[in-house]
Structures are given as C-alpha cells and as structure tokens.
Amino acid sequence: MREPSMSPKPSYSVENTGPALPVGASLRGWLNHLQQSGRFNIVRAGTELRFGVAAIANRLDGQSASLFLRPSGHSIPVISGLLSDRQWMAEAMGVESSRVLARFEEASLNPLPWQETEDAVCQQVVHRDVDLLAQLPIPTHNEHDSGAYITAGLLITRNPRTGVQNVSIHRLQVSSHNRLGALLLPRHTLAYFQETESVGEDLEVAVVVGCDPLTLMASQAIVPIDHDELEIAGALHGQPLKVAKCVTNRIRVPADAEIVIEGRLLANTREEEGPFGEFPQYYGERAERHVIEVDAVTHRDSPMFHTIVGGGLEHLLLGGIPREATMLAHLRRSFPSVRDVHLARGGVCRYHLYVQIDKRSEGEAKNVILGALGGHYDIKHVVVVDTDVDIHNPTEVEWAVATRFQADRDLVLIHESQCSKLDPSTRDGIGSKMGFDATVPLAAPPMRFKRIRVPGEAEVELAEACQLAGEDWEQLLTHSRHD
Template identity: 60%
Template sequence: MTESLNSAAPLTLRHWLRHLADTDRLVVARSGVALKHQLAAVAKRLDASKAVFFPQPGGHAIPIVSGFMARRSWIAEAIGIKESDLLASFRHAAENPLPWREVAAGSAPCQTVVHRDPDMRVVLPIPTHSEHDSGPYITAGLVIARNPVTGIQNVSINRIQVNSKDRMAVLLLPRHLQAFFRMAEEQGLPLPVAIVIGVDPLTLLASQAIAPIDHDELEIAGALHGVPLAVVKCLTNDVRVPANAEIVIEGHLLPAVREPEGPFGEFPKYYSSRENREVIQVDVVTHRSKPIFHTIVPAEMEHLLLGAIPREATLLGHLQRSFPGVLDVHLSVGGVCRYHLFVKFRKQREGEPKNVILCAFGSHYDIKQVTVVDDDVDVHDPAQVEWAVATRFQADRDLVLISGALGSVLDPSTTTGAHTQGEVTSVGRLQGISAKMGLDATRPVKYEGHVFTKVKIPGEDQVDLSAVLADGIDADILDLFAHDI
C-alpha cells in the first residue's frame, strides 16, 4: 500500500483531483451550472469516464466536484495497488486498523473558517439531484458519531435533506448510527454528530466498511493510507473528524423529534417514500480556506462502487472462512452493487454450492440473489455468468428459494403489499421482507467426455497479432474485392 501518489504525505482530496486532472480524467464545467438538476445531469452524462469540477455552481462561491471514484481501477490506483488486489487490500486494512492521530485544535485545515449560527441554504452549495427529490440533499457526507456508552466512533454515509436554515432530516438504517442514537434517545439526550464533506478517496472508501460495532472506520482509513489518519476534535462536541477534510458540519440528532424526508432517488434507481425521519440540528459549520464540496450522484457508479467494494471484501472473507474453494466474489452493477452476488468457486463435492449460497445470504441482509459459478468463469463479466447459468443450471435441480426473509428496505419490490383476509396489509409492515434466490450454475464434479469442457482454441491467449497481421490492405486484395467473378 502507498501513502499517496508520488509523495511522502498522505493522500488528500486535492492531491487526487490534481492527479485526475494531470491524467485527463477530470473536466471543468463552465461557471454557474444550476444546482437544481443540471449539475447532476452533467455529472451523470460523464459518469465513470470523467470526474467533473463545477466552479461557482448556482452562483455559489464554493465549487463542487463529483465522480472522482467512479471506476474500480481508479480506486485501486488511489490506494496504490493493482485492481485485482483491491478486495484483499481492503480486507487487510479492515482487519488491521491503525489508531488515528489527533492534532491540536486550531491547527486543522478543516477548521480554518468557522460559521456560527449558519444558514445551511446559504453557507454551502447543496444540489437537488433527481426529478422527484423533495429538495436539496447532502449525499457525500460522512456522518461521524460516538457510542454514548463506550465513546468509540462510527462512520457512515447517510442521505441528508436540508429542510431549513439549521435543521436537516436524515435516513438512519438499522445499523450502528441508529443504535447509537437509540441509546441516547432512550435517555432523552441528543446525539452529537459531525457531517464531513470532501475527504480523500481512501477515507471515503473506509467509511463504507462492514465492520462490527465499536470499530472506528477512521482507523481503517489510516490502514489504507499506511499511516495514522490525522483527526481533530470538533469545536462544539467530542467527535473527531479528519483534519484535512474540506467541510465539517457540527450538530446533534434531536431526541423524540421527526420531520418529513423524501422522496429521494436511491441506489436501486427508484425513489424511496416520504416519511418522518430523525432530525439533525446544526450548530456550527467549519471549512478549509476555499473549500471544495463533494456530491455523489445517486445510483451512479461512484455511489454504487463505494458500497460494493467494502461489501465484497467482507463477503469474500466471510465465505472463505467456511469454504476455502471460494476464489472471488462480485456484486453486479445490474444488481445495483448490493442485491446480486456472483461467487467463483472451485467445487470438490456435489451440494457444496448450495451451502455457499446459504452462507452468502447470512452474510448480509441486502443480498437477494446468489449465483455460484465454477473457477473457469470470470465473475466480473456478466456475460460469462449468464453463459454459466444458461448451460450449467436447471431450475428443478439447482434452484434455492427462501421466502419471507429480511432484505433491503430500499428495494421497492418488498413494499408492494400483501392480501390478508381480503384486505391489503400496510406497506410499512412488509417493508424489507424479501424472497432470496440462489442459483447453482456449476458443472458436475465428474462428467463423461467433454460434455462440460469449455471450448478453447490452442494459443488464443498467446497469439501475437502484430506478428501475423499485415500493415494495411494491399492493392491486389482491394482489386480482388472489386470483382464478382
């Protein structure tokens, strides 16, 4: 692993953006692109090909950047590794975290400018992304909070709707941040939080680690960097935030308060419904001199890959502990990098793939479909996986089906309702109840002749085309094409 790109200093967001600019992977929009819809439309058109820098978006002095982590190869490059080593490197960092290093208050770049009693609608350029979004959203904010009992931090990315001058509604899924808030709320206490916007790619990736409770993801970020991450204590609470971040919003989750949030276009490429959500009261906003605001366009590659890679690393480790024959995993883009898992497996005995399927379902509740293929199939190529299903799978023999399991609450197919004694059960009661499907697309361990031998032409991988192809088409051959006889 490397600490940065061609430097002894830890990688920062600005280092990474300069590197993308120097390698023709960042473009600059004209000044004044509209914050409502237009900015997201531009970023989406360039998704996975170019990061986009927006000067003076909507006339605001703070620029916006989007799409700087939209390819797997870019993420591996930021860490300083080969793309094929991405899951192993992330897994190693998650299993070997480095405690962060605290710097003195007042010395951190993220606290250079302080806005007390801020109006969020004025201080920051917050885009409205999708057509039916209920308002402007912070989509790339790392929400950091401390366990009210142990004091150990958790880092996550949560969608945050800016409702007014200093109040924001936030979606809390049933994970660690929600658990921390419930602990505080049961005591009638607010939960202090910080929302960090504009961090380096490694810290952003680490925030999505599937780690046990009371494992601070900022320590995983340090492991990815190869040096302890520099952090600083917030001005109004005890939360520690990355010292080199661009922007920090300090606030607290209010106990026993809920306000409307949504609809919002989420990663499944559908809208989540409008519901009453938890509320963050904003206390202070701090930022660098000339800060950069990061926004993630929902449901596009930056959003999907940030969730996929940490999940894949965790799933691979979990499966390999029980099944050493598991060689690789991939959460497919068609399955929104959450719901459909492909597993490459070296099968030794019949029946093993079904056990792998069941283990995968127990690894993360979001997983809805698991396809197990042999070790001659590239799980990163959907066409190869489909070929394996087409030629090695029979539904009456190789299908695993589980009804009524917990799935993703953001999967719209889990909220369609069900009829009970002639009446439709409320959507809320059914939200997240999902069927799970597993496909054993592996060939038999033993088979006659070459019935399951993959067709291959000797030398196809080694042929040197430059040695066998001519330099252009000569006149005699062109003349031949011109005559029918």
C-alpha cells in the first residue's frame, strides 16, 4: 500500500472491473450500462463543489447520472444520480420491475456471509495524515446547508459484544480537517454506540463512499438488529461480497469500494451539526450531535466520490424501495392477504404507505394499518385499498379514498406516537399517525362499488383506428357524407 503525504492526481476513466452479473454488482459496470443506454452525462471540468454540482445533478434528476470532472479543480471526480429511477433499480438487480420487491425480500431472508480478502482496491492509497476537504471533493448541496456533507457514505459499525456489523447511511458534516458531525437517529448504529459509550469507550466506524448499486440498496434494508446488510448485498450479487479489514480498526468494508473513511464515534462528545437539506424537502435543524474522529482515508488509485443530493430522487428512492420490500415481508408474515405495498413519492418515500389487500373479512384492513404503523416509526399515514386499485398510481389511491372511505367508520387515529424526527410537523419526533380503510365493504350490493368499464377499450389498436389524424378533417367529413 502506498501512503502519500498529498492527494494523488489520477486520470479518470470508466472501466469495467470484470464480469459481473447482475450489472448493478459493479459500480463501474453500472456506469458503463447507463452510458450505453443514454443515461449518463459527463459534466465539463470546473463545476463548483459549492451548489454547482447539486444544481446540475438536480436538473438531470431522474433522467441521467452525472459525472463531474475536476469539480472546483479537485483531481477526484464526483458522481451523482446513480439510482434515481425505480426501473433503474430493477435493471441493477437484473429483474423485471414487478420483481424488485420480491428479489429484495429473497435477499433479506437468505443473506450470504461475506468473504474476506487482502486484495482490496479500496486500500491502494492510504492517508493517515487526514485533511478531508483537501483529499476528497465533498460538495455543499442546498442553500442553507451548514457546509460540505458526505451524503452517500455507508456508515459501518459493529456490535461491541457480538462483532456483527450494521450498515446504514447518515448525513455527515465536515466539521474540521478530521472530524465529522453525524445525525444518529434511534436505529441500530445508535444502539451500538450507546453500549460502548456507557462504559466510556469510542465505537469503531468506517464510512464507505462509492460502492455498487446493490450494496447501496442493501444498506437500506429494514431488518432486526445484528443482521449485517453486507450479507444482504451478497445475496443480491448472487455471491459472497468481498470485504477487507480496515487499516486502523476491525470494521470490514466492501473491497471494491472507491473510498473508505476510517474512524471512531467519540464517547461523551457532542458538537454543533446542521442545518442540512433533508428528504422531507426541509432543513434538519442545527443541534448538538455525535462526532466521528477520522483516523485514516483509503481509496483506489483513481477513485470517484459519490454524492446524493439532499431531497432528490436518488435520496428518496434509495431509501424507499428497500423499505417497501422489507415492509411487504413484515406485513405478509401476519397478513397473507397483503398483495403489494408502495411508499408514495408525495410522502417522500417514507411517510405515506399504500397497501393493496385481497380482503377476506371486515376489520382486516384496520389490522393491516396497525401492523404497518408498527413496522417502522417513519410511517405516518397508511391507506389500504382493494386489488382493483393500482397503488403505484396516486390518482387511483385518491379515488379509492374519495369513494370508499368514511371518516366515522374507516379512520384509524393514533396520538403521541414515535415518528420521524425529520418531520417538521412533529414535536421532536412525537406526533400522530393515521390510517384510511379505503376498501369496499364485503356486504355491499354487487353494483354499488362496481367500477365502470368500456368493453374492448384495452384491445383497441389506436394507431390503426386513428390513421387519418393528419388528413384535412373538413374534406373527410364532406366525403364521408357522400360515401
């Protein structure tokens, strides 16, 4: 391993690191795939890291991924928008769009233990004299963000008792040359940290920036504590994920990653962090938060820095799709009538859950609502509909609520419950939750809720029927009267 005193100046090229199936199992292979299908833009050198990268990435949001050459003159390029469309996630997995949730559920239920290697490209260059902003091109995204943030970093920790790892994504503010401010919500990372802090010890961490799309998705799985998401990533790859031990601690990281930041969550230390533009399209407020002290930065010879623009489609969907899969599995364990779930974009892919059921008994929809609200504290509003309603079409869901819901009998309301702390309408994460039973009563007369339908509509060949659309309509009317 090479240990330079300064950041190297690598040349950049998109290269395939070898055969990989599915295509999302390799970051560089995925970029090739997007480029070959016209969904990859290379942005001229010199885009500003402060707002410039985010501005262009947002304009291309959902249309193409972006690669920024020499942003603010930095030798390491920035990439963004890797997973900003639902269909792209299906392609990355190598499945049809309709199979995305099922494939993710299979991987979550059948994880593959990772395989350790000493041949790790993520450790080709090692910096022990850390200067984060000099060594890495870390952007500032939104207008009132408190500074540069690492937004696509997989924060990996390990249970201090069992050694089992946890993988998640947290916003990480660059606070100094070797410190990061971290927002830790009440999840597994915080549980691990609280255990070490209770005895006055720091918690070892690694932040992985720039990994393949499947590992990114796996990091967002909603699984019980002490389930290593890198093993779910292996299942999505179809083979054990290769990992390497960090150079300064015991954390194992994806060996093919672009960049790894190694450090410790400091016990009994809090510093100011925020504001930061979050997924609800508001700023997370400034407050005293946890601190990571960085011990080393390692990376490839020619790395890329992945950033996710706060509140953009990649931010929403990356958290939304894996949550749908794990929520579907959670509900089906108790309610076999559940057919599909969807976290709506209007609910920032976190707060509004639509559930489709094949209703068998009255009261069932309300039980499903309660199960969904208990599945994750982020879920705020649940709408349960019948199988004739397309839950991926918000107009259809709204129609079901408008025509099948009555508040006096179909509303479930729960007060003073744990909610998302990033929802500005809550009281420090405490608020109300609501469920809508928008299903048809089983005893309703057959014609009362029968949807209107025009026979043969779906079979019409429009191109053939409307082949005269470009003709002079007045002449056609005249000729048709005489035919």
